[in-house]
Amino acid sequence: MKNGKWELRIGFLLAGIVIFLAVLSIFWTPYGINEMDKTARMTAPSLEHLFGTDNLGRDVFSRAIVGGRFTLLVAISTVGACTVISTILGLIAGYVGGAVDEVIMRLIDAVNSFPGILIALVIVTIMQQGNYTIVIALCVMFIPSFTRIVRTGTLQYKDADFVRSNKVFGDSDLRLLLVHIFPNILPLLLSSVIVGLSNAILAESGMSYLGLGIQPPAPSWGRMLYEAQSFLFRAPWCALAPGFMIVVTIVAFNCIGDGLKKRFLA
Numbered sequence: 001m002k003n004g005k006w007e008l009r010i011g012f013l014l015a016g017i018v019i020f021l022a023v024l025s026i027f028w029t030p031y032g033i034n035e036m037d038k039t040a041r042m043t044a045p046s047l048e049h050l051f052g053t054d055n056l057g058r059d060v061f062s063r064a065i066v067g068g069r070f071t072l073l074v075a076i077s078t079v080g081a082c083t084v085i086s087t088i089l090g091l092i093a094g095y096v097g098g099a100v101d102e103v104i105m106r107l108i109d110a111v112n113s114f115p116g117i118l119i120a121l122v123i124v125t126i127m128q129q130g131n132y133t134i135v136i137a138l139c140v141m142f143i144p145s146f147t148r149i150v151r152t153g154t155l156q157y158k159d160a161d162f163v164r165s166n167k168v169f170g171d172s173d174l175r176l177l178l179v180h181i182f183p184n185i186l187p188l189l190l191s192s193v194i195v196g197l198s199n200a201i202l203a204e205s206g207m208s209y210l211g212l213g214i215q216p217p218a219p220s221w222g223r224m225l226y227e228a229q230s231f232l233f234r235a236p237w238c239a240l241a242p243g244f245m246i247v248v249t250i251v252a253f254n255c256i257g258d259g260l261k262k263r264f265l266a
Helices: 005-027 060-096 098-112 116-126 133-157 161-168 173-209 221-231 237-265
Strands: none
Touching: 005 060, 005 237, 060 098, 060 133, 060 173, 060 221, 060 237, 098 133, 116 133, 116 173, 133 173, 161 173, 173 221, 173 237, 221 237
């Protein structure tokens, strides 16, 4: 629909389920994520093990919902930090203009000229590898696109009549930015941030698959995919479970982002 109502409903429903399971995993899981049962290795999905078990007899459902907690935490931390940094850079570049704008945007262009995944790989490699080093790497990866959005919005509104009139009445530049310009940019930025969450989840899963994201014994969806590839044909559910969770989460956030964009542009 044109106003994005159905996209929002579907997105919030799917995202709500994933987030509920991730939060639930903090307090309860059917089995321990590292609890092994040699008598139940690579058993198919059943009422006892909803997503089956892996090659070590660990419950895949328990690992999938706990992995969702780590993956979502990385994605939210990445997008949150990226949004704050990009908002500051974009507002300054768009409002001040001149040499300041030129310096900031040339730095953004320099970062953007390299493939994002390559930058993330380099940062994770040269830094001390840990569970959340990936947050810094992905943050650098997403800053250029968010900064451009904020800068474009700032350029659009900084010469608007309502901004000029408030400036005449003595409002400071900081107040003009935070009270009059930024709220008008926020709707478009919000929809981009929601879509950015799905991109961050996909990027984190890819990095974890390469062994550069969340480190064992903590599970993550990408790491689970990597571990399942050696017995993919004997126990496909070990790969299908985290893959399904990734797809559902990405679809959820993309639906919310598209729905918000249609709602704001309606």
